[in-house]
Amino acid sequence: xxxxxxxxxVTHVYGGGDGPPAVxxxxxxxxxxxxxxxxxxxGCGKSTLMKLATGLQKPKAxxxxxxxxxxxxxxxxxxxxxxxxxxxxWRTTLENLLLPLEVVQPHRQRLRANKAEYVARAExxxxxxxxxxxxxxxxxxxxxxxxxxxxLCRSLIHEPKLLMLDEPFGALDAFTREELWCVIRDLQAxxxxxxxxxxxxxxxxxxxxxxxxxMSARPGKITAEREIGFARPRDLEITYTxxxxxxxxxxxxxxxxxxxxx
Amino acid sequence: xxxxxxxxxxxxxxxxxxxxxxxxxxxxxxxxxxVLPPPSAIWTALVxxxxxxxxxxxxxxxxxxAGFALSILFGLxxxxxxxxxxxxxxxxxxxxxxxxAIPKVAVVPILVLWFGVGWLPPVLTAFVISFFPIVxxxxxxxxxxxxxxxxVLKALGASRLDIMTKVGIPRSLPYFFGALKVSITLxxxxxxxxEQNASNLGIGNLITRASADFNVPLVxxxxxxxxxxxxxxxxxxxxxxxxxxxxxxxxxxxxx
Numbered sequence: 001x002x003x004x005x006x007x008x009x010v011t012h013v014y015g016g017g018d019g020p021p022a023v024x025x026x027x028x029x030x031x032x033x034x035x036x037x038x039x040x041x042x043g044c045g046k047s048t049l050m051k052l053a054t055g056l057q058k059p060k061a062x063x064x065x066x067x068x069x070x071x072x073x074x075x076x077x078x079x080x081x082x083x084x085x086x087x088x089x090w091r092t093t094l095e096n097l098l099l100p101l102e103v104v105q106p107h108r109q110r111l112r113a114n115k116a117e118y119v120a121r122a123e124x125x126x127x128x129x130x131x132x133x134x135x136x137x138x139x140x141x142x143x144x145x146x147x148x149x150x151x152l153c154r155s156l157i158h159e160p161k162l163l164m165l166d167e168p169f170g171a172l173d174a175f176t177r178e179e180l181w182c183v184i185r186d187l188q189a190x191x192x193x194x195x196x197x198x199x200x201x202x203x204x205x206x207x208x209x210x211x212x213x214x215m216s217a218r219p220g221k222i223t224a225e226r227e228i229g230f231a232r233p234r235d236l237e238i239t240y241t242x243x244x245x246x247x248x249x250x251x252x253x254x255x256x257x258x259x260x261x262x
Numbered sequence: 263x264x265x266x267x268x269x270x271x272x273x274x275x276x277x278x279x280x281x282x283x284x285x286x287x288x289x290x291x292x293x294x295x296x297v298l299p300p301p302s303a304i305w306t307a308l309v310x311x312x313x314x315x316x317x318x319x320x321x322x323x324x325x326x327x328a329g330f331a332l333s334i335l336f337g338l339x340x341x342x343x344x345x346x347x348x349x350x351x352x353x354x355x356x357x358x359x360x361x362x363a364i365p366k367v368a369v370v371p372i373l374v375l376w377f378g379v380g381w382l383p384p385v386l387t388a389f390v391i392s393f394f395p396i397v398x399x400x401x402x403x404x405x406x407x408x409x410x411x412x413x414v415l416k417a418l419g420a421s422r423l424d425i426m427t428k429v430g431i432p433r434s435l436p437y438f439f440g441a442l443k444v445s446i447t448l449x450x451x452x453x454x455x456x457e458q459n460a461s462n463l464g465i466g467n468l469i470t471r472a473s474a475d476f477n478v479p480l481v482x483x484x485x486x487x488x489x490x491x492x493x494x495x496x497x498x499x500x501x502x503x504x505x506x507x508x509x510x511x512x513x514x515x516x517x518x
Contacts, residue, residue: 054417076419082410090432090509102428104418138509158418 002068003029004194005036005053005162010062011219012048021060022048024219030196030211035188037197037209039251041259045220046198050164053196054078066162076104078162079155083170085147087139093150094135097122100158107158125153129183145176149183156187163188165197169204178236181207189233202248202255207239214254216261224254299479304486307479314468319487322465325381325453326495329388330446337393337445338438341400345434346426351401362394367455374460384456384464391452392445399441403434436510439503446495450488 010026013019023045030036038046051057052064055074064071079100087096101107101118111118126135129149131142139147148168155163165184169177185208188195199205205212206228214224228247230238238244281301287293288300295303308315344351344358366387373383407429415425457466465484472480504511 051413054413056413056416074417074419076417078417080410080414080417082413084408084410086408086410086414088411088429088432090435090507099428100414100418103415103420103424140509154414164417 002031003065004032004034004067005030005196006063006065007049007052008063008065010052010059010064012045012052012057012059014048014057021219023052024221026062026221028213028222030194032194033192035195035197035208035210037199037205037212038215039199039202039205039212039255040215040220041217041255042200044215044217044258046215047166048220049215050080050166050196050198053162054080054164075162077160078164079158079160080164080166081148081151081155081168083167085139085144085151087147087150087154089138089140091138092135093126093131093137093139093142094119094122096139096150097125097135097154097157100154104158122153122157125157126150128187129153145172145180148172148176148180152180152184152187156191156193159191161194163193163195165195165199167199168197169201170199177201177204182236184208185234202251203239203244206244206247206251207234207236212251214251214258216258223258224251226251296476296478299482303479304482307477307483308486311480311483315465315483315487318463318465318468318484319491321463322384322450322453322457322488323491325384325457325461325464326388326446326449326491328385329453330392330449332385332389333393333396333445333449334442336389337396337441338400340393341397341434341438342404342426342431344397345401345404346422346430351405358394358397366391366452367459370456370459373456379460379462381461381463383460384453384466387456388449388452391455392449395441395444395448396438399437400434403437404430407433436503436507439499439507442499442503443496446499447492450492450495454488 005028007026007028011021011024012026013021026045026049028049038049040046048057052059053066053071055064055066055071058072066075067077069075087093088099091099098111098118101111107118123132123135126132129152131146131149131153134142134146134150139150142150148171152168155165168184169180172180181204184195187193188208195208197205197208209228212226212228213222214226215221216223226247230244285300285302288298293300299307340354340358344354369390370383370387373386377383377386404426407425411429412425415428420428453464454466454469457464458470459466461467465488469481469484472478472484
């Protein structure tokens with residue numbers, strides 16, 4: 001199977017100067033429709049990897065390709081969500097969802113004439129993540145978990161081929177986090193979108209991903225790769241099985257090594 | 263319930279109390295009306311000179327509004343430029359700060375040299391004194407967009423103009439209105455300084471003439487008129503602000 005997202009021997013230095021590289025010799029392949037998780041000690045360049053894959057940053061050396069195309073500028077087939085939901089407070093939740101459509105082609109041109117169709121799409125998406133009827137509310141009227149759900153909807157509204165999640169559940173309490181794991185699990189199953197999830201929560205990575213990549217401390221590169229074979233759809237109960245705990249423990253070992261090497 | 267009534271009445275009660283204290287102090291210490299006239303004497307002057315106060319206040323209001331309008335236009339334009347480009351920000355910053363540090367009273371004679379005595383010096387003084395806060399605040403609002411928001415939009419191929427119109431400008435509106443409240447009172451100071459030095463009309467000119475005549479109650483009456491006009495204009499800005507950026511206040515109340 002060919003790679004959908006490919007990074008080959010990528011080195012990146014912020015600002016383009018001679019400073020210490022954020023990532024060095026980073027290679028990674030993610031298949032189409034795969035759910036990949038990237039874990040590593042903090043400051044290992046996980047977020048840099050996301051910026052490289054979406055074309056927000058250009059690598060100093062090496063190749064970044066998505067969908068068979070070399071990435072030279074922002075690729076418009078991605079959706080992004082972050083730890084901070086960054087919804088715009090002067091827009092209602094529904095208007096926030098429509099924001100990507102006001103920017104990305106071809107929706108940009110169609111939006112005005114086909115407003116009703118897009119609003120229906122946004123409302124259907126809201127319903128799917130459990131925010132039915134919340135579209136008219138302002139983001140600051142929603143709880144943190146609800147804001148994060150809305151942020152996920154915004155990242156998916158333009159039907160991206162690639163979804164980039166940068167610790168999206170990091171700021172949430174444990175129960176809300178597990179609820180949102182199931183939300184993202186179901187959305188990914190339904191849309192077959194390729195997902196790259198950056199996280200430092202090993203249980204989250206193992207529960208959601210088909211494959212987990214471990215990164216070393218700065219300058220970051222991939223030190224280990226682990227297929228997660230649990231059958232889908234996965235139930236939250238599997239996180240309490242010995243097999244699950246064993247994989248988490250194994251990954252924990254890789255991270256400990258990465259931290260010790262730093 | 264009772265507390266809310268007190269809250270509503272507080273502005274009026276405090277103002278009345280302030281003038282009552284003033285009156286009592288003047289009488290108790292028998293201060294001369296040449297030094298500090300009591301509010302009663304100022305009121306008499308207000309009534310006696312209501313005609314010239316009214317026409318001159320109206321003139322000052324005009325000068326201030328014209329200068330203020332200029333600074334909104336200019337301040338917004340420069341603020342948007344400075345906020346959207348790091349190069350311009352780095353280049354213009356020392357110029358702007360230096361310009362702002364110049365006492366505007368010192369600029370008035372130059373304006374008189376250029377434009378003569380009339381309506382232009384007060385308008386321009388009001389303008390130069392009040393545009394700086396607008397520039398700084400609009401630029402700050404634009405320059406502090408969350409990097410994540412920018413990433414979300416840039417990854418979709420948004421141009422800088424897109425980011426500016428969808429995020430930057432709405433986001434800097436609360437900063438802009440905050441600046442307007444500072445600017446409008448500064449514009450007042452500017453137009454009055456301009457009128458005092460280079461005009462035959464306006465409250466500033468009236469104050470100059472009244473103090474030359476040692477008509478101290480009239481000077482104070484003119485100052486009271488200025489204060490009332492200032493409160494009125496700030497109230498107008500407040501009203502517009504609440505209509506335009508109510509989300510900013512409410513989102514803070516909701517705790518995030």
